[in-house]
Amino acid sequence: MNMKTYADYHIHSEYSRNKHGKGTLEDITKRAVELGLEEIAVSDHGLKHFMFGIRTKNVKKAREEINELNKKYPQIKILQGIEANLTSMDGHSDINEVITKNCDIVLLGFHYGVTFRTIKDAFVLLVLNYFAKYSDKLRKKMIEINTKALEEVMHKYDIDVLTHPGDKIFVDIERIAKAAEETNTILEINDSHGHLNIEEIKKVSKYNVKFIIGSDAHSVENIGNCDNSIERAVKAGLDFKRIINIK
Numbered sequence: 233m234n235m236k237t238y239a240d241y242h243i244h245s246e247y248s249r250n251k252h253g254k255g256t257l258e259d260i261t262k263r264a265v266e267l268g269l270e271e272i273a274v275s276d277h278g279l280k281h282f283m284f285g286i287r288t289k290n291v292k293k294a295r296e297e298i299n300e301l302n303k304k305y306p307q308i309k310i311l312q313g314i315e316a317n318l319t320s321m322d323g324h325s326d327i328n329e330v331i332t333k334n335c336d337i338v339l340l341g342f343h344y345g346v347t348f349r350t351i352k353d354a355f356v357l358l359v360l361n362y363f364a365k366y367s368d369k370l371r372k373k374m375i376e377i378n379t380k381a382l383e384e385v386m387h388k389y390d391i392d393v394l395t396h397p398g399d400k401i402f403v404d405i406e407r408i409a410k411a412a413e414e415t416n417t418i419l420e421i422n423d424s425h426g427h428l429n430i431e432e433i434k435k436v437s438k439y440n441v442k443f444i445i446g447s448d449a450h451s452v453e454n455i456g457n458c459d460n461s462i463e464r465a466v467k468a469g470l471d472f473k474r475i476i477n478i479k
């Protein structure tokens with residue numbers, strides 16, 4: 233079996249702050265063309281990620297650049313994306329009007345390094361999630377809180393893709409899949425992070441959800457990477473017709 237993605241919607245550029253992503257938008261485009269990709273999205277970290285987030289002015293600047301690049305490289309379609317953040321326990325995010333106006337595709341994932349909505353949100357989502365590794369009782373409590381937060385964010389906002397579900401925090405992955413089904417949110421099999429992992433793919437594929445492979449490339453060399461994801465999907469017995477960016 234020789235499967236490949238023809239589109240990669242999870243690529244970070246130099247607009248992710250603090251040199252977190254490496255390439256310029258044109259570097260990324262050239263590399264994607266070289267790989268024969270038909271469509272890409274540059275999806276930098278969301279505005280409230282204080283370590284790596286894109287700045288508002290760069291969302292607008294990237295939009296103009298992408299419009300120009302689409303004219304210059306007609307052999308590929310370049311979308312502007314964002315990897316937005318969950319910012320509160322009741323399902324708020326950093327998706328605002330600037331994002332919805334400029335972005336063609338909206339991804340969202342849970343990340344640390346985010347300015348959470350309130351002190352309490354920060355305490356619970358950062359500190360308690362950290363200690364949840366060490367206590368069964370706390371872990372149970374956090375699974376409930378984290379799952380509910382992600383369910384709510386999917387219902388509150390129009391999110392196209394939930395990135396690396398099951399990564400970084402404990403969740404009830406089946407409830408996440410159910411919310412994804414209800415809200416038409418695609419679940420990512422992230423090639424850089426180990427999630428969705430094999431067990432998770434098995435569980436969530438019982439629901440009527442679609443999947444996407446994202447390289448999560450932070451440098452141009454990793455654009456289009458999909459081998460790890462494909463391996464996990466094969467091992468989980470996933471029907472490849474359900475992965476939207478594979479041929």
Ligand SMILES: [Zn+2]
Pocket residue numbers: 315341343395396
């Ligand atoms: Zn991420």
Ligand SMILES: [Zn+2]
Pocket residue numbers: 242244315448
């Ligand atoms: Zn990412």
